[in-house]
Amino acid sequence: MKAGASRQDQRWETETVDQDRNDRRGQRRSVPGNSWRTLDTSAAGFHSRGTVVVVAVVVIVVVLIARLMQIQLVKGDSLSASAAEQRTSQVNLLASRGQILDRDGRELAYTMKASMIVAHPASLPTYMADRYRLDPRTEDNPDGALPPDEQLEEIITELPAMLDGDTEAVKEDDLREALTSEDTYRRLVTNVDPDIAEKITQRWPELVAEPQDIRQYPNGAVGANIIGKYGWVADGVEGGQYGLELSADAGLQGKDGSYTADFSNGVIIPGTVRDQHPAVDGNTYELTIDTDAQTFVQQQVQQAKEKSGAESASAVVLDAKTGEVIAMATSDTINPMGDLQQQVDQGKEFTNRAVESAFEPGSVAKVMTAAAAIEEGKTTPDEVLQVPGSIDLAGVTVKDAWDHGVVSYTTTGVFGKSSNVGTLMLAQRVGEEKFSEYLDRFGIGQATNLGLPAETAGYVPDLAQWSGGTFANLPIGQGMSMSLLQMTSIYQALANDGVRITPSLIRSETTADGTEIPQAEPEKTTVVSPATARTVVDMFRAINQDDPTGVQEGTAPGAGIEGYQTSGKTGTAQQIDPETKAYSNSNYWITYAGIAPADDPRFVVGIMLDNPQRSSDGSGGQSAAPLFHDIGSWLLDHYNVPLSATEAPRLILEAQ
Structure with a gap:
């Protein structure tokens, strides 16, 4: 710059120099053959590139906004629900x-x-x-x-x-x-x-x-x-x-x-x-179960099964006045806390034979024939009947278990000695139709609805289906079947002044908050009058009566309990031979039902042994009477039942 030049001239020179520098730089970047390297440094070029960037940014923003709107407005609810589902659990x-x-x-x-x-x-x-x-x-x-x-x-x-x-x-x-x-x-x-x-x-x-x-x-x-x-x-x-x-x-x-x-x-x-x-x-x-009684009875039943050589053994104890089940035991009961398969392999069972299994009761059912005959006024306890060794009914010949000629049995003696012939003589007096009514009153062929699964109703043919030989079987306890619970219930009715109360197992049901659910009252059926019931119970004390001569002795003196009067009945029923489909002469159901004490009933005990080889205590014969003695003695002692006020009077079974 020359000295003394004006400020305006100086500015012009500077601008001229800058313009020349820029022109030369532009020429270097525009070498022929390398046009792709040329940069547009003009204002229009810068504007063009900025527009592209702005447009791109705007497009991106618009896309993002659209996506956001889609997520929030279109899929928002479903995505929100999906997210909530992922963190929500029931x-x-x-x-x-x-x-x-x-x-x-x-x-x-x-x-x-x-x-x-x-x-x-x-x-x-x-x-x-x-x-x-x-x-x-x-x-x-x-x-x-x-x-x-x-x-x-x-x-x-x-x-x-x-x-x-x-x-x-x-x-x-x-x-x-x-x-x-x-x-x-x-x-x-x-x-x-x-x-x-x-x-x-x-x-x-x-x-x-x-x-x-x-x-x-x-x-x-x-x-x-x-x-x-x-x-x-x-x-x-x-x-x-x-x-x-x-x-x-x-x-x-x-x-x-x-x-x-x-x-x-x-x-x-x-x-x-x-x-x-x-x-x-x-x-x-x-x-209604008493754990102590259940434990004892179950032990006794198991021992009886083993001592007698029976296939199985069962017992039921009912409260004579209420029908409540005090104990219900079967042999070989499985332990639910043990190895189940191992126990099954050893012969243990889940079943409750006392309610699930039906069998022919035999002579223990004769008590119904006695009750019907007394209630209908067809006999008295002391009437003497001339009972032969056999009887024919509708072409069917029935004998007693022992051979004899005509014997002078009292009505009491007919049942005390368990004479089939004498029982059918009395049944004939009652008649088929009336006898059928008593079977119904005693609940034969009817499930007790105790509240346990698989309960059997047993079987008794309808009156219309009776054939000539039906009435030769039913009064002596053959040709019908029942559970042990039903059999015991028959004796409960007589021990309770003739009123059968449907057996019960559940005393109460209470919800978690302490509310007691009312239980249906057990059904009550008047079977016979109180006088008849008392008479029959007294008559059946003869079964437990002993006599050194044997003449006035009943079939089960071993069932008697010292200091108490007892009443009951033995039973022996032939089983069906699976091969011949006829009654077997070697396989039997052995039963017993009894009341203790007989003078003021508290308990009724029913017992069944399936094909025993000996008595329930292992002695000779085939009797469940010893098991009744042991169970009855324990119950009377456990519940502190007072001794009978007097000994049972001597009953005449055979007139001399």
Whole structure:
């Protein structure tokens, strides 16, 4: 710049120099043949590029806004619901199964909380592989996962030790078979302490601890034929399997509850609990059973079966005035707390023969013929009948069990000696139609509806179906069948002034909140008058009467109980031969039913031995009378029943 130049000239020179520099730079970037390298530095070029950028940004924003609107306005509800579903769970609340108690409130069955360890074998390899990949076990990470094969072997070899006797033995072979199967669900072990189950699943997350209610039967086999058992009835489903556990399952099981909540990392989000339905525990059933009596009677029945060589033995004890079942025992009753399969292999049974099995009662049923004859005024206890050794009815000849000519038996003696011929002579006086009415009043052919499953109604032919020989069988206890409970109920009616009360087993049912559910009153049927009932009971004291000469002796003097008057009846009924389909001459049902004390009845005891080879005490003959003596003596002592005020009067069985 020249000295003295004006400011305007200086500015012009500067601008000229800058313009020349720019022109030269533009020329260098516009070398021929390299036009692709030319930059448009003009204002229009800059404007064009800015427009493109702005448009691109606007498009992106518009797309984002559209997507956002789609998510919020179109799919918002479904996505929100899906998200909520992923964090929302329904939690089930298990109801506790109700208790079963005896008449004094002692526990016969109750529920204990436990856990069972389960696995999903089909998905185990994948799960184990993922766990090993994400968290391998190293020296620095001793709690990490082993390779799948080693993980599996670790479970198989170490799980039994972790149980530490908390449950039944778990065999390695069983675990290996279960864990390597293709099943989607397998139970590995049940009845595990919840604390131990938690330790197991913490160590092996691939195993699952599920809550489990363990049914406890503190008395083992005692009363198991009545109480039954609770357990698996289908895959993943538990319920009553037999006995009262089955028949009262709906009341015992209660009602499961639930609630819904949102979870985050396995923890409930505060304030999200909703739709709450509390679990309602099952009802408590108090039975009429006396645990002490049930224990004793069950022991005696088992011993009688073994001593007599019988196929089985059963006994029922009823309260004479109320019809309540005090005890109901069968031999070879299974212990629900033991190894069931092993017990079945040993001959133990789930069944309750006292209500499920029907048999022909034999002479023990003659008491109905006696009651009908007395009630209808066809005879008196002291009437003397000339009883021949046999009798013909409609072409059927019936004999007594021993050969004899005409004998002068009193009506009392006919039954005290158990004469078939004398019984049918009296039945003829009653007549078929009237006799059929008495069978109905005594409940023959009718289930008692005691409340246990599989109860038999027994069988008696309708009057219209009777043939010529039917009336030659029914009055002496053949040609009909009944359960032991029904047979015992016949004698309960006579011990209760002629009123038969339907046997009952459940005293009360109470809900979890303490509300008692009313029980239906047992049905009452007047069978005979109080006077007739008293007369028949007194007549049947003859069965237990002894006599050194044998003339005035009944069929079961061994059933008598010292210090008490007793009344009862023996029975022997031919079984059906499975091959010939006719009555067998070697296989018998041996029965006994008795009342104690006879002068003021408290208990009625019914007994049945299936084809015994000896008496119930192992002695000669085939009699259940000794078992009645032992059970009756214990009951009278246990309940502090006063001795009879007087000895039973001597009865005349055979007129001299």
